[in-house]
Amino acid sequence: MSVLMTAVEIYDTTLRDGTQGTGFSLTSEDKVAIARRLDAFGVDVIEGGWPGSNPKDARFFELMRGVALTRARLAAFGSTRRKGVRPEEDANLQALLAADTPVVTIFGKSWTLHVREALAVSLEENLAMIRDSVAFLRAQGREVFYDAEHFFDGYRADAAYALATLEAACEAGASRLVLCDTNGGSLPEWVHERTAEVCARFAVPVGIHPHNDAELAVANALAALRSGARQVQGTIGGYGERCGNLNLVSLLPTLKLKLGFAQPQDLSGLRELARYVDERANMPPNVRAPYVGDAAFAHKGGVHVSAVAKNPETYEHIPPEAVGNRRQVLLSDLSGRANVLAKSAPGDGAPEAAAAILARLKELEHRGYAFEGAEASFHLMSLKVRGRYRPYFTLHGYRVTLDKRDGDAEPLCEASVRVEVAGQLEHTAAAGHGPVNALDRALGKALGRFYPSLAQLRLTDYKVRVLSGAETGTASVVRVQVETTDGADTWGTVGASSDIIDASYSALIDAIEYKLHKDAVTPQADLEGRAAGVSAEVVA
Template identity: 50%
Template sequence: MGKVILYDTTLRDGTQGEGISFSAEDKVKIALKLDKMGFHYVEGGWPGSNPKDMEFFRMIREYNLEHAKITAFGCTCKPQTSPAEDPNIQSILEAGVQVATIFGKTWDFHVTHALKTTLEENLKMIRDTVKYLKSRGLEVIYDAEHFFDGYKSNADYAMKTIKAAEEAGADTICLCDTNGGSMPHEISEIVRRVVDAVQVPIGIHAHNDCELAVANSIVAVQAGAVQVQGTINGFGERCGNANLCSVIPNLVFKLKIDCMDRDKLQALTELSRYVSELANVHPDNSQPYVGSSAFAHKGGVHVSALLKNPETYEHIEPGLVGNSRRVLVSELSGMSNIIYKAEELDLDLDMNRTNPETKKILEQIKYLENKGFQFEGAEGSFELLMRKAFNGYHEPFELLALRIITEKREAGVIYSEAIIKLKVGEEIVHTAAEGNGPVNAMDNALRKALEVFYPFIRDMKLADYKVRVLDGNAGTRAQVRVLIETHDKELGSWGTVGVSENIIEASWQALVDSLAYGLLKKKKETEK
């Protein structure tokens, strides 16, 4: 099989996904990234839809793209009108692009029920629109909307619609599974028939309503499609579009089909997270290839084999797509997890299968997880626990007393104050601080006391604070787990955990670990 052309529609169909919206500036940033990665086409939007999309086309003209052609999207002209007087078609010309992507109706039912016109008139709309844009010097990609449903309903008419596009000069015809309801064997069979019947290159545009968009794109390519349309992270209308972060590595690594240089593919994970970040959507951890769990190993049996040879539990080397292997520590761990982790964290501890301390740590983790701790997202607490077990760790401070007052005053104002007494080395510090709640007051007081000794803790910011009730049936007596994420611009991010029936105590444990681990990281950094 030859080369496959990658067509990204994150900026158009991707934004039809619920909750997805990009500013014109963000669209430009994404287009530039896609260009750098070697995507062949980037659909920028529908210029006739809104001023933002038109603004994008104005902005992107300022850049010289290396690889990607920017395309403007739109539909065929309205029934009984000519493209020259159709504002939607004129806006494509105004967008100043060299490529237009035009969708037209394939399904007889849509022609009569959505367009409310005749089958003949729809063929004329397709023909006139494609011909007009070709006469204006544009490359035209014709998206045959609902092609597979249309073909199943009335194959003869469906074929007439794409023949109309072909005869009018379309450069590529893309078959769309618009409702995402087709099965791979149907896609495969129909694409094969179309490829045999038309001369122009065929593309595939699959939606994910049966969770088959990636599979349908792959079988379409095997059946002869040479262009794949999709989006980064599978964003798109309803259940989304074919996820190019899966389609591309499947084509390259599994089918050995050329579509992106392998060195560029190493930026795929970063691209996926970048697009999520700009969309303000939390990345999907379990996304194949690029998700943070895609190469995360939890079960002890898996990690044991992985240490012998990673291929035992990994279908590709994670670095090929810019991802990385992670080993998680939990109640499902074996000694292998602990040993791997100690090596990864570069702990110079004598951690091996024969050292009884290794077994002791494993047992302690299982005991604590049974009590509600979760070390998966709390690598800071985990490292401290290991260091304490090996007696190679000195607490940077010791709590002598803590008192927290919360008072509800007039007009509903809640006031909290924490008074803290710590021993740092040989010195005793006694200090107080206010906060908008008891945990905040405690955090402020602890930091105030420690900043005198460790001024750099000012840079360690609390990035996330999560409370999880572990046994809801116990009502307000319930045990809670507190997970804290701390961030420092020099040291990065780390998680810590605390568990107690008292939310202040659980928060204290996670908070103390957060700062103690930050101090440990800082010490290691300075000693480098």
């Protein structure tokens, strides 16, 4: 594709087509919040929903009347009039007008199969439905975009008729002709050829609305743009029915950074926008999402990490900061010295100890540990290897008891721990919802009076994986990964054992120790200060 400096019009349908995706749901308030973010990001058109189909979308358009968009234009979506109904009497078209948006997008049938079997009307009536609907909305002062549903499949079945549907929309005043690959099964060359034919035949701008059922939505959008299309319709994150829609998050950086399109969107906010939409929809972010995923600029192999440290272009196709992302160096048994050095702070003596740290890492991973998501455990391990580890307490053991009797809804669980801090022995017990929670509470109770800052800790995630094969049965090695936060930072720790409680114990201990190392607490000073406070209180 030649370099083109004109901008592509970005039409976002996350709030409508995206919500048709499995597990993806938004309230009316969610949709308003996302619309604001899309506008701030620089999207040209925001399709808010289908007001004639459900109360939630109608409510959204009511709420948007009080929202002033700075760049984007709002569009309402719907279908052509029903068969045998005049436009001014059609409830769907009236709902579109009531949404009070400057743009109205309507879809019509391009495929004779759908005309005859889905609509059950004649080919001539379908053309009249398209023509009448566009003309009616134009007469009411709306700009009309026409989505030609199933255009590429329709062209394959009857090219003359598929083009006739576009002709009907264009003659009636549509300002965009949008070619939809509704089933998502077209190939890029077919999209390129058909789009080129449409662009040459019609004077109005042409758009492309590809679905991703063959994992070709981005490729098909690029093929259409190469043929002269100037609008793309897609969603943030590629959410949508079945396998999803064109992912604008994947397309936009390619347009601006690789093809030279003069897109006004600030891509440094792209990752933040993608995460925001995920959060509002209560969807987990896609770790492997191109450009914005956590893995997009993550390096694990030692050869890769060494090369990236010298020149990031060796294994990165763009700077991660360009899309608001960041580089990550992962630790595993595939790591080399470069991985260890990349994870070490300047001046901590890591170059001399790198080989020893790497050997210890590989030994522990062979035993079931995984440091890729447990950098706090890696930090503590490297301190120990370098001889810089300072213990904040000494562990003398723990005990966990489970007691379940007839009639009990859940077993009663209690954990006791024995720890020593600066010569003082603490033996404490606590009950909890399960053995891990009981252990966590017991540790917090035992150490809390020595280190008050541990009260800030909160366990945010707990994952268990059985590693060994079936031949070891219940004696399989178990890996536990824990995520902990103190409100300011979040870190991961890991433990591995044939016993799930012991693995959990190791991960919890690392989480606590990392907090104390991070805060650089001095145990003896803490104790002396606390003792002085108690004495003063007694004297008073």
